[in-house]
Every structure is written in C-alpha cells, then in structure tokens.
Amino acid sequence: MRRTLLYLLLGLASLVTVLPLLYMVSLSLQTEAETLSARAVVWPASPQWGNYAELFARAPFGNFIVNSLVVAGAITLAHLIFDPLVGYVFAKFRFPLRNTLFVALLATLMVPFFVRMIPLYVLMANLGWLNSYQGLIAPFLMDAFGIFLMRQFIQPIPDDLISAARIDGASELGIYRRIILPQTRPALAVLGLFTFVFQWNEFLWPLVATTTPEMRTIPVGLTLFNQEYFTLWHLTAAGSVILFVPTAVLFVFTQRYFVRGIALTGLK
Amino acid sequence: MSSPLSRRDLLRLAAATATATAAVPVLSACAGAPTTQAAAPGTFTVYWNAGHDYQAYRKVIAEFEQANKVKVNLQKYQWPDLRTRLLADFASGTVPDLVEEPGGWVQEFAVSGNARSLQEYVDRDGQAMGFPSDWQPVTVERNSYQGKVYGVQLHLTCNTLFYNKAMLRDAGVEVPATWEEFLAAARKLTKDGVYGVALNQDYTYLWPWLTQAGVTPYDPSTGKVMTPVADAVAALQFQADLIHKHKVAPVPVSGTDYSGPQKLFSAKRAAMIFTGPWDLEPIRKTSPDIELGVAPPLKHKTQATQAAGVSMFVPAKATRPDLSWDFIKRITAIEVEQAATKETGMLMPRVSWTKLPEVTSNEFTKVFADALPYAKDSSQQVRLTGQLGKWEEQLKVMYQQVLIQNQPAAEALAAFAESAEGFLR
Amino acid sequence: MKPRTLSGRYARTAYLFLLPAILFFAAFFYLPIGNVVATSLRTGPQADQWAGLGNYTQALADPAVRHSFLVTVAFAVAVVAGSIVLGLALAMAIDQPLKGRVAFRVLLLVPYLTSVAIVGLLWRNILDPELGVLNRVLLAAGLPAQQWLNTAPLLTIAAVTLWQSVGYTMVLFLAGLQGIPETYHEAAKIDGADAWRRFWRITLPLLAPTTLFVSVMAVISGLQAFGQAYIITGGGPGDATDLSVFHIFNVAFRTRDFGYSSAQSVLLLIVIVAFTLVQLRAGRRGEVVY
Numbered sequence: 001m002r003r004t005l006l007y008l009l010l011g012l013a014s015l016v017t018v019l020p021l022l023y024m025v026s027l028s029l030q031t032e033a034e035t036l037s038a039r040a041v042v043w044p045a046s047p048q049w050g051n052y053a054e055l056f057a058r059a060p061f062g063n064f065i066v067n068s069l070v071v072a073g074a075i076t077l078a079h080l081i082f083d084p085l086v087g088y089v090f091a092k093f094r095f096p097l098r099n100t101l102f103v104a105l106l107a108t109l110m111v112p113f114f115v116r117m118i119p120l121y122v123l124m125a126n127l128g129w130l131n132s133y134q135g136l137i138a139p140f141l142m143d144a145f146g147i148f149l150m151r152q153f154i155q156p157i158p159d160d161l162i163s164a165a166r167i168d169g170a171s172e173l174g175i176y177r178r179i180i181l182p183q184t185r186p187a188l189a190v191l192g193l194f195t196f197v198f199q200w201n202e203f204l205w206p207l208v209a210t211t212t213p214e215m216r217t218i219p220v221g222l223t224l225f226n227q228e229y230f231t232l233w234h235l236t237a238a239g240s241v242i243l244f245v246p247t248a249v250l251f252v253f254t255q256r257y258f259v260r261g262i263a264l265t266g267l268k
Numbered sequence: 269m270s271s272p273l274s275r276r277d278l279l280r281l282a283a284a285t286a287t288a289t290a291a292v293p294v295l296s297a298c299a300g301a302p303t304t305q306a307a308a309p310g311t312f313t314v315y316w317n318a319g320h321d322y323q324a325y326r327k328v329i330a331e332f333e334q335a336n337k338v339k340v341n342l343q344k345y346q347w348p349d350l351r352t353r354l355l356a357d358f359a360s361g362t363v364p365d366l367v368e369e370p371g372g373w374v375q376e377f378a379v380s381g382n383a384r385s386l387q388e389y390v391d392r393d394g395q396a397m398g399f400p401s402d403w404q405p406v407t408v409e410r411n412s413y414q415g416k417v418y419g420v421q422l423h424l425t426c427n428t429l430f431y432n433k434a435m436l437r438d439a440g441v442e443v444p445a446t447w448e449e450f451l452a453a454a455r456k457l458t459k460d461g462v463y464g465v466a467l468n469q470d471y472t473y474l475w476p477w478l479t480q481a482g483v484t485p486y487d488p489s490t491g492k493v494m495t496p497v498a499d500a501v502a503a504l505q506f507q508a509d510l511i512h513k514h515k516v517a518p519v520p521v522s523g524t525d526y527s528g529p530q531k532l533f534s535a536k537r538a539a540m541i542f543t544g545p546w547d548l549e550p551i552r553k554t555s556p557d558i559e560l561g562v563a564p565p566l567k568h569k570t571q572a573t574q575a576a577g578v579s580m581f582v583p584a585k586a587t588r589p590d591l592s593w594d595f596i597k598r599i600t601a602i603e604v605e606q607a608a609t610k611e612t613g614m615l616m617p618r619v620s621w622t623k624l625p626e627v628t629s630n631e632f633t634k635v636f637a638d639a640l641p642y643a644k645d646s647s648q649q650v651r652l653t654g655q656l657g658k659w660e661e662q663l664k665v666m667y668q669q670v671l672i673q674n675q676p677a678a679e680a681l682a683a684f685a686e687s688a689e690g691f692l693r
Numbered sequence: 694m695k696p697r698t699l700s701g702r703y704a705r706t707a708y709l710f711l712l713p714a715i716l717f718f719a720a721f722f723y724l725p726i727g728n729v730v731a732t733s734l735r736t737g738p739q740a741d742q743w744a745g746l747g748n749y750t751q752a753l754a755d756p757a758v759r760h761s762f763l764v765t766v767a768f769a770v771a772v773v774a775g776s777i778v779l780g781l782a783l784a785m786a787i788d789q790p791l792k793g794r795v796a797f798r799v800l801l802l803v804p805y806l807t808s809v810a811i812v813g814l815l816w817r818n819i820l821d822p823e824l825g826v827l828n829r830v831l832l833a834a835g836l837p838a839q840q841w842l843n844t845a846p847l848l849t850i851a852a853v854t855l856w857q858s859v860g861y862t863m864v865l866f867l868a869g870l871q872g873i874p875e876t877y878h879e880a881a882k883i884d885g886a887d888a889w890r891r892f893w894r895i896t897l898p899l900l901a902p903t904t905l906f907v908s909v910m911a912v913i914s915g916l917q918a919f920g921q922a923y924i925i926t927g928g929g930p931g932d933a934t935d936l937s938v939f940h941i942f943n944v945a946f947r948t949r950d951f952g953y954s955s956a957q958s959v960l961l962l963i964v965i966v967a968f969t970l971v972q973l974r975a976g977r978r979g980e981v982v983y
Contacts, residue, residue, distance in 0.1 A: 006786050013783055014800035017860065021803060023826060024815050036554045038461075038535035040826035086714045095704035101711070108722045110965040112917045112938050115958045118359050118951070119725035125360035139721045142714060172706045201808030203920075207349060208356050211313065212341055219808055223318070223346060233818065240811045247806040255799060258864060352946045358739075359951075380738035380949075469929070518823055521842050522929025532823055654738070657948030665932045672843055672930035 021244070027237035028052070035233035051238045058235070063214045064221035065242070071136045071206070071217060072199040078141040079195045080188055086142065087150025088180050092162060109144045114204060121208055131211040140199060146191050153187040154180060189257035197247050218243045311341050312591055313364040315354065317578065318344040319546070320368065320423075322614075324607035328599050336591055348524070358382050363583035366592045374411045374419030374581045375651040384582045387416040389593040397597055398618070406575050407617040410645050413652070419581035420596050424617040425544040426573045426643040427476045428635055429566065430551075433559035435462070435539040443563045447480075447506060450540075450566055454516035457539040466529035466538035467507060469520035471660070471667035475574035475646040476542060477503040482569040486649045486692060493688045494681060499569070504670050504677035512674045522668055534558070544576065545636055548613045562632045565639055575643035577617070609633065615640070653692050662687055733955035740951040748956035758957060760932060761940035762964075764847065768936060769915030771851035772858075776911045777904060779855065780862030785896075787863065788870045798867075802860030809857070813924030816853045842926060846933045850921040858914075862907055869903030870896070909972050916965050937961055 027035060029047035055061045090102055120139050121130075129135035157180065165175045206217040213221070222239040312332075321344055329340045345353060347370045357363045367373075377383035390399060399420065400408040407421035431443060439457050444450040454464030467473065478485070478494075481503040486493045494500040510517045517538075520528055530547045532538040534555040541547075551560060565573035580599075582592040598604070602624075605616040609626050615636050621627060622637045650659045666684040669675040736744040752758050783801060787794050804812065819827050820841055828838040841849040873896065881891050897904075922928050922939035941961065945954035 003789075003791070006789055006791060009786050010783070010791075010797045010801075014797055017804050017856065018800050020815055020819060020856075021807070023819065024811075027818070033554050036531055036534055036824070038537050038824070040824060040829045042826060042829070082713060082717075085710055089707045089710045093703055093707035093710075095707040098707075101715075105714075105718065107966060108718060110913055110917075110962060110969065111722065111726060112919070112958070112961075114919070114938070114942055114945075115729055115955075115962070116722065116725040118356060118945075119728035120721065121356045122360045123720075123724070125362045130362065141721075142717055147714070172710075176710075197806050201810070203808065203810050208353055211343065213343070219810055223349060236814060240807070240815070243811065244807050248803070251802070251806055252799070255795075255802075258798075348946075355946055355949060376949075382738075519840060519843055521820075521822060521840075522846070522926050522931075522934075523817065523842075524924065524927040535824060537823055657950075661943060661948060664929070665935075668929045669931040673933075675931075 024237050024240055024244075027233055028241045030234050032232065032234055035237075048234065051234050052242070055235055055238055055242070059221055060214055061218075061221065061239070061242075064216055064218045067133075067136075067215060068200060068217040068219075068243075069246070070133055072196050074133070074137050075140045075199045076192050076196045078137070079143070079146050080192055082142045083146035083191060084150045084154070084181060084184055084188065085176065086147045087152075088154050088176055090147070091151045091154040092157075092159070092180075105144050105147060107144075109148075117204065117208065120205075124209060130209055131215050135209050136206060136215075136217075139205065140202075146195065149191055150184065150187060153184055157183055186257040189254040193250055193254045193258075196250055200243070200247055310338055312336070312338045312588070312595070313341045313343065313366075314595070315350055315364050315367045316342050316344050317350070317368055317370070318346055320578070322608050322611055324604055324611050325599060327607070328601075328604055332595055332598055336594065338591065358583070361585055363585045365586050365588055366580055366582055366595055368422065368578055368580050369419070370578055371410070371576055372647055372651055372656060374579050375413050375648070376654070376656050377581065377583075378413035378416075378418040379652065379654045382584050383418045384584045384586065384589060385416045385418055386420070386582065386589075386593065386596075389589075390417045393593075393597065397600070398602075398620070399600075402602075402618045402620050404617050404619060404640060406643065406645055407577075407579075410575075410648055411579050411581075419579040420600060421577060421579045421617040422600065423577040423614055424575065424640060424643075425546070425577040425615050426575055426636060426639050427473070427542055427544050427565065428573065428639055429540060429563040430533065430543055430547065431540045431561045431563060432533070432536065433561045435536075436561070439539075443561065445564070445567055447566060447568050451506075451510070451514065451516075454510065454540065455514060458516045461537065463518055463532065463538045464516035465510060465540045465542075466532040467510065467517050467520055467671065468526060468529050468542070469522050469668065469672065470526050471664040472574070472576070473526075473542060474504070474507070474663075474667050476565055476572070477507060477568075479572040479574060479644050479646065480566055480568040480570060485646050486688075488649050488653075491689055491693055493685050493692070497681070497685070501678045501681055503568075504667075504681060508670045508674060508677060511671065519672055522672060545613050545615050545632075548632060560632070562635045564635055571642060573639055573643050575640070575645050577615070650692065655691055658691055659688060729955045729958055732951055733959050734952070736950070736952040738949050740955075744952055748953045749960070751953065752957050752960055757932070757935075757940070761935045761937045762961075764933070764935055765916055765918070765937040768847055768851055768918060768934075769912055771848060772854050772915045772918075773908050773911040775851065775855040776859065776862040776907060779859050780907065781866050781900075781904075783859065783863040784866035784870055788867060798860075798864070801863055804857045805861045807857075809920035810924055812853065812857050813920055816856075817925050820849070843930055846926055846930060850925055850934055853925065854915075854918065854921060858911075862911075865903055865907055866900065869900045873899045905972065909969055912968055912972065913965060916961070916968070 023042075026041070026043050028051055029049065030041055030044040031048055034041045034044055090098065090105075116139075124130050124135045124138075127135075129138065161179055162175055165179055170178070201219060202217070203219045206220045207223075210216050210220065218239065222236055222243070321342070329342065332338075333340055343364070350367075351373075354364075354367060374383060378385075394400065400417070403421060404424055407424055408417070411417060411419035411421060429444075435457060436443065436453070439453075441453045441456050442449070444453045450465075457464035478500060481499040482496075483500045483503065484495050487495060511519055518532070527550070529538060529541040530543060530550055533541045533547075534551050536555070536558065548560075551558060565571060580596055582589055582596075586592055600618075602618055602620055605618055605621050606624055606626060608614050609616060609621070609624070613630070613633060615633065622640070627633045627637050647656060647659070650656055662684055666680045669680045670677050732740050733748055734744055734746070736742050736748065787797055787801075791797075819825050822828060822838060822840040822843070832838055877895050877899070878891055881895055886894065917938055918936050919938040919942065922934050922936045923942070926934040928935040928939055928943070937957075938961070941954050941957045944950050944957060948954075
C-alpha cells in the first residue's frame with residue numbers, strides 16, 4: 001500500500017517533468033501549420049524529420065553548435081582547474097584576510113549578471129575581444145559557487161594527510177595534485193556538469209558580445225527563427241531539442257556521482 | 269619541517285595559469301573562427317530586423333558590396349534584442365554603420381545625441397533621389413529633429429481591419445465601417461468556439477481606436493495627455509467591453525509578441541482582427557484556405573489609423589557616413605520598393621509607390637495605400653521630450669490593466685495621466 | 694588546524710594560489726560593480742551628469758520600484774516554499790528502497806538541464822488559453838479551460854520555475870538524508886516514536902543545514918529571476934509580474950536611464966546581501982556555514 005503510494009507520487013511527478021519536454025519533441029516534428037492549428041496537435045500525423053535539416057539550411061547552425069561547444073567546454077575546463085585550487089586554499093590554509101576575502105568572494109554570488117553587463121561590454125570593446133572566443137569565455141572563468149562547492153568538499157579531508165606529505169618533502173603544488181585532487185572526483189563531476197549546463201544555456205552575454213551570425217551560440221542563434229511578428233515554432237523546438245541533447249548526455253554520464261558528490265560537499 | 273613552496277612549484281603554477289589563459293586563443297584558432305571586430309575595415313555593419321531579410325534587399329546589398337568594395341555584415345535581431353545591443357554599443361563607442369529601427373528611435377537618439385544628422389546628404393542628393401518630395405509627409409516629420417533630417421523611412425505601414433470573408437458571408441454580416449456596426453458584427457460572428465474579434469495584448473494597438481476617437485496623446489502647450497479625456501476613456505472602455513461585457517473577444521495573454529490575434533485568425537477561431545501588412549504572409553502561409561478580406565480602418569469621430577513602420581539612421585560615431593548614406597539611397601530606390609512589395613506585400617513610404625501597378629491592382633495593398641494619407645503618428649510629441657521609454661512602459665501597464673484585468677478605464681487612465689503629466693513636464 | 698601552518702610561508706603559498714582568482718574577480722566582478730556604483734550617481738541618457746544621491750532618493754520614493762520589489766518577494770517566497778516542501782517530499786520518497794529510483798531521479802532532474810529561455814517559450818506555448826495543449830487536454834478530460842497567465846500570473850511563473858528546479862532541490866535533500874545515520878531512526882523506533890514524530894524530531898532538525906543552503910540559494914536566485922518575465926509574461930498583465938531585475942533591465946534598456954537603473958541595482962544588491970545574512974544568522978546552529 002505504502003509502496004504503491006510512493007510509486008504513484010514519483011510516477012506522477014516524473015510525468016509532470018517529462019511530458020512538457022516530450023511535447024517539445026512533438027512540436028519539433030510538426031509542420032508549421034500544425035503548430036498553429038486551432039486545436040493543439042499532441043503528436044503530428046507524420047513526423048517532419050526534415051525540420052532538423054531545415055535548421056541547418058536556414059542558418060549557420062553547425063557554427064552555432066561548434067561555438068557553444070567551444071565556449072561552454074573551455075569555461076568548464078577553466079572551472080575544473082581553478083575552482084578546486086581556490087577552494088583548497090580557503091579550506092586548508094590560514095592567512096591574513098582569509099575571512100574577508102571569502103566573504104568578498106561569496107558576495108559576488110549575489111550580483112545579477114546584467115548588472116555587470118555594460119561595464120564588461122565596454123571592457124571587452126576596449127580589449128578588442130568582442131565577437132571572439134576569448135570575449136565569450138573570459139568573464140566566466142571561475143565563480144564563487146564552484147569555489148564554495150569545492151571548499152566544502154575539501155574541508156573534511158584530514159589535515160594530517162597534508163602535514164604528513166609536507167614532512168615527506170612533497171611540494172605544495174604536488175600535495176594539491178596528488179593528495180587533494182584525486183579525492184575530489186565526485187565533486188568535480190558535479191561541478192563540471194553544473195558549469196557546463198549553465199554556460200551551455202547562457203543567453204544574454206553571447207547576444208551582446210557577438211557581432212556576426214557565425215559567432216553566435218545556439219540559444220542566440222535560435223532567435224533567428226523568430227520572424228518579426230511570429231514564431232516559427234517547429235524550428236525553434238527543433239533547435240531546443242538539439243540544445244538539450246548534449247547536456248542530457250553529459251548528465252547520464254555524471255549522474256552516478258551526483259548524490260554522492262553533493263553529499264560529500266557538506267551542503268547537506 | 270615541511271618544505272615551503274619551491275621554485276619548481278612556482279614554475280608549475282605559472283605554467284598551469286599560462287596554459288589555461290593561453291588555451292582560450294588556442295581554442296579559437298583550433299575552431300578556425302575569425303576574431304573579426306565590429307568596426308573592422310572592409311566590413312560594413314548593419315543592424316536589421318530578423319523579419320525584414322527580403323530577397324529584394326539581398327540584391328541591393330550585393331550591388332552595394334560590389335560598388336564599394338566592402339563586405340556587408342547584416343546582423344538580424346528582434347527589436348528588443350536589437351535595442352539592448354545598440355545601447356551597449358553606444359556605451360562602448362563601437363557602433364554599427366547603419367541601423368534599422370521600429371519607428372520612434374530616430375528622434376529619441378537625435379535628442380540624446382547618438383544619431384547623426386543626414387541633412388548635408390539630403391541637401392546634396394535630395395533632389396535627385398526625390399527626398400523629401402516623394403516621401404509621405406508624416407515619414408519626414410517623424411524622422412527630423414530641430415529642422416534637420418536624422419533618418420529615412422524604409423517601410424510605412426498602418427493598421428486596418430482583416431476579416432474572414434466566408435465567416436461574414438455565413439453570418440450574413442456586412443463589412444463594418446463604424447464602431448457600432450463593428451460591435452453588431454462581432455456579436456453575430458461570435459459562436460461556439462469562434463470569436464467575433466481578437467484584440468492584441470500589445471499597447472500599440474490602442475492607437476487606431478484613440479485616433480478614431482479624436483484623442484490627442486500629448487499636447488505640449490497645455491501639458492495635458494489623452495485629451496479630451498472623456499473620449500479617451502470611452503475608446504479604452506469600448507475595447508475592454510468587447511472582451512469582458514459583450515464577450516465577443518478572448519482575453520489576450522500578456523507576453524512579448526504581437527502574434528496572438530493573427531494565430532487565432534489563422535486557426536479560424538477569430539473572424540476579424542486589426543493588424544497591418546506584416547500579418548499577410550503568416551496568414552497566407554499557415555492557412556492558405558482562408559478567404560482573407562482587408563477593409564479600411566473604422567470610422568468613429570473621424571476615420572483614422574496609426575502610422576507605423578521602420579526607418580534607418582546612422583549612429584553619430586559611425587566612421588563611414590558616406591557609405592551609410594549610399595546604402596540608404598540604394599535601398600530606398602523606387603525599383604527596390606516595388607520588388608519588396610511584390611515579394612512580401614510590405615507597404616512603402618514613397619508617394620510614387622502608391623501609383624505603382626503592384627499597389628493599385630492588389631486588393632489588399634490598395635486598401636492600405638488608400639489609408640496611408642490619414643494615418644497619424646501617435647507619439648511624436650512625447651518623443652521630442654526625450655521621455656518616450658517611460659511613457660511606453662506606463663502605457664503598456666495601463667492598457668493591460670484595462671484590457672486584460674478589466675479595471676475601469678476612467679480609473680486606470682486617470683492614474684496614467686497623473687504620472688505622465690508629471691514626468692513630461 | 695595545526696599552529697605551524699600559520700607560518701608566513703604558507704600564507705605566501707596561499708596568496709600565490711589565489712593570485713589568478715584575485716585578478717579575475719577584480720577585473721570581472723569588482724571593477725564592473727564599482728563602475729555600476731559610479732554610474733548610479735549620474736543621470737541623463739549617456740549617464741554623464743552628476744546626480745549625487747538623487748537616483749537613490751527617487752528610487753526609494755518610486756511606487757513602481759516598490760511594487761516590483763513586492764512582486765519579487767512574493768515570487769521568491771513561493772519558489773522557496775515550493776522548493777523546500779516539494780523537494781523534501783520527493784527526496785524522502787526516492788530515499789526509500791524502491792525499484793527504479795535511479796530512473797526517477799534522472800527523470801525528475803531532466804528539466805534542470807535546459808535553459809530558462811527554452812522553458813519559457815515552451816510553457817508559453819503550452820499555457821496559451823485558446824491554442825495551447827494544456828487546455829486542449831483539460832477540455833478533452835471534461836474539465837474547464839483555464840487562463841493561468843491571466844488569473845494567477847505570478848503563481849504560474851513561480852510554478853514553471855519550480856517545475857524546472859525541483860529536481861535539483863530534491864537531489865540536495867537526498868544527499869542530506871543519506872548523511873543521517875540510520876541508528877538515530879532505529880533508536881527512535883525502539884522508543885516507540887511513530888513516522889510522523891520521527892520526521893519532526895529527527896529528520897527535519899538534522900536536515901537543517903541542507904534546508905538552510907536550499908533556502909539561501911533559492912532566495913538569491915528568486916530575487917534575481919528575470920527570464921520568466923522577459924520570455925513568458927513581458928511583466929504583465931499590467932504590472933503583475935514586473936520582477937525587480939526585469940524592471941531594472943527595462944529602466945536601463947527601454948527607458949534608457951542607466952543612472953537610475955544602476956541605483957536600483959545597487960539597492961537590490963543590498964537587499965539580497967541583507968536577506969542572505971539574516972538567513973544565515975537565523976539558520977546557524979552551532980555550525981559555521983562559511
């Protein structure tokens with residue numbers, strides 16, 4: 001009885017989360033007329049796989065995919081390099097101004113991106129980095145959330161391990177690389193996934209920081225399918241499905257680390 | 269004692285940092301993407317509306333590239349995104365060579381010093397190209413500031429009545445010409461699953477009604493807005509009543525686009541809508557079986573409608589205004605207007621355009637062309653105060669309060685007027 | 694930590710490791726924020742005329758600013774409450790030894806992987822009162838059609854936000870639940886405490902740090918919500934969903950008053966920091982969160 005109830009609850013909740021996404025797939029396979037018909041079409045009579053090909057015919061969609069992969073990939077890589085290092089310092093070192101610096105770091109979590117946008121844009125224009133990969137990547141190389149996550153994760157690692165390694169004459173960077181990093185793998189999986197998902201879906205900065213269609217990322221490129229006064233729903237949905245696939249694949253690969261990774265960060 | 273940070277560590281850390289930093293440009297190189305800049309020489313940057321990428325314009329661009337030995341970088345945006353982009357450009361000083369705008373921005377940016385005066389070019393080439401003599405007067409006035417021309421109209425549109433011929437025939441309804449006839453028709457046309465009319469959630473669709481009621485949006489000499497007030501209230505309430513009292517129209521959904529009524533019309537769920545030529549193509553494409561009729565704007569105190577449409581201007585900091593002007597000249601040639609109209613049904617600002625066979629012989633285009641002479645610009649006096657943005661924000665809230673939330677028009681309008689008269693002063 | 698690690702050598706190492714981060718945050722956070730503060734003291738379309746504190750006094754007296762702030766707080770409260778109740782309920786359900794729990798976990802988390810912009814467009818389409826698929830389904834089931842975006846706009850966009858984020862909250866709670874030693878529950882069972890009492894007496898108190906983290910993050914993101922208004926409602930109907938960040942964005946890019954917009958940004962920033970500090974203080978149970 002209780003089990004049935006639990007299955008019912010979870011099954012219902014899963015339906016609610018998944019059905020709208022399936023409807024997005026349905027939209028991506030409808031004809032334009034079907035997307036606008038008087039009675040919403042739940043599933044198209046004959047799926048229009050050609051919609052996906054049309055995406056590439058109408059816009060440099062291949063470029064969008066490459067750009068999104070390069071930008072989100074490079075940013076994720078940077079996070080995986082810098083966030084654990086900084087988190088390690090805040091978890092295991094004592095130094096003047098430590099708490100002040102940490103609070104100052106956490107405060108950056110609370111700044112909405114568009115507040116920084118115009119000053120950043122001016123900065124990038126002065127550097128000549130608009131419409132370039134470095135311009136799209138640089139403002140997001142690290143963030144406070146990732147550093148916080150890694151600090152929480154590294155904190156419970158016994159200090160004795162570090163001291164022992166120091167006595168053995170290991171170098172500081174060596175300690176970080178050989179002792180700390182290997183233990184953070186589940187947290188790195190979580191961090192990598194979060195960072196990639198977030199950057200993959202970013203809209204506002206790629207919108208203002210790119211100046212040619214060839215440099216747009218997928219979310220920005222999708223706005224091309226919005227005509228002046230109406231939306232090409234079938235193509236927008238097809239683009240959304242393409243946008244969704246890489247994050248879903250990445251999630252399937254990292255999800256086994258997920259709960260453990262978070263459990264060990266002490267966020268619990 | 270443990271060892272302190274060694275020199276080797278330092279080198280490694282430096283190397284790691286350098287690699288990470290260097291990875292960025294390296295990655296760019298790998299993907300083979302050029303890191304071009306907005307103002308790169310040899311590139312002519314144009315901001316364009318995503319819906320206006322016509323074949324006719326593509327042809328002009330190719331000719332322009334050939335003649336001037338430049339590459340045109342045509343960047344297409346939705347209006348709100350285009351504006352966000354443009355204001356960021358103004359802040360940084362890196363601006364495009366030419367901008368298409370949705371009406372109203374030319375004067376706004378002329379006032380703020382971000383648009384360049386084109387008067388010297390008009391003085392030089394005006395006679396030869398027919399500017400301003402061949403442009404409808406309203407399109408010259410709305411693109412001038414302190415006696416100087418700052419922009420050139422590209423499209424001139426207005427709002428008329430679209431109707432489903434079959435539905436009107438079946439209901440035995442004549443095409444309405446006045447507000448009273450319109451209400452009566454909408455009532456007869458409303459039945460099971462079909463609405464007589466669908467109204468737009470966007471506040472700009474308020475203007476045809478207000479101009480027909482003889483309302484002046486803003487009178488700088490008295491500082492009053494929406495006068496005579498009683499007529500403005502009546503016009504607003506008439507629209508709200510169509511929805512909430514007579515129930516001949518669905519409640520619009522607040523959002524960010526204008527396509528709600530067109531979709532209902534295409535889906536045969538609404539018999540009549542008020543819209544402009546931009547909806548001709550979507551209707552034709554999605555519902556080719558609809559017998560579309562286009563009728564002149566309604567008549568109340570007067571027969572009138574709102575003039576709309578887009579213009580082009582050159583940012584003050586653009587570095588090649590001669591090229592920008594050449595682009596404007598080419599794209600507004602009568603042959604180009606003719607080709608664009610043939611291609612899309614769009615309406616154009618030249619007086620000589622109204623006499624083209626493509627216009628006079630087309631049953632839709634002709635109705636629009638006939639309405640253009642009595643189309644009015646609704647926000648010019650507000651634009652010239654430099655307060656257009658605030659005015660639009662508050663107007664939008666007021667319109668939706670009445671239309672969607674069914675607030676009494678008198679109340680909502682009074683609150684709007686009090687606020688607007690405060691910041692316009 | 695051992696006292697000898699306090700030695701200056703390690704401090705030097707620490708700063709060296711921190712150097713890239715310090716440079717990065719200075720260039721891409723503090724410099725721009727300083728710029729925003731400077732802009733908040735100016736006025737005019739180019740933000741080039743000195744205004745002193747004028748923008749701040751104007752903002753504090755502006756009814757539209759106050760309204761958008763109240764709307765935002767209501768939105769954040771709805772999202773925080775929903776996140777905690779639904780997230781915890783789902784986490785407790787999935788924490789049971791059920792078949793297919795991994796599959797459920799994946800399915801519930803899937804919406805979190807897509808973008809706010811896409812979610813907004815998708816739900817706008819689904820919720821359309823005349824042409825949307827939801828009302829089609831309701832009518833087919835013999836239920837009355839609804840106009841969610843007109844009758845309860847704020848709750849509707851809060852629900853869409855929850856739809857997207859509840860899987861993430863669930864995972865956080867799940868991690869928390871798995872950290873509670875089984876012995877506590879067993880001991881309570883032996884003492885004869887029923888399930889309800891065990892939940893209130895053991896589970897909830899021991900989950901306090903997770904709940905605190907979830908609520909702090911939900912408040913921060915709730916107060917910064919933007920895409921929901923930008924994509925779904927356009928702030929309407931009327932000003933019913935005029936979320937603060939959306940309002941500030943419009944002051945900057947539609948009304949074009951960067952000085953006034955910057956002042957409102959700074960005020961919102963102060964509010965978010967204050968909220969977070971109060972929450973952390975209230976939730977601190979002998980444990981330092983940062």
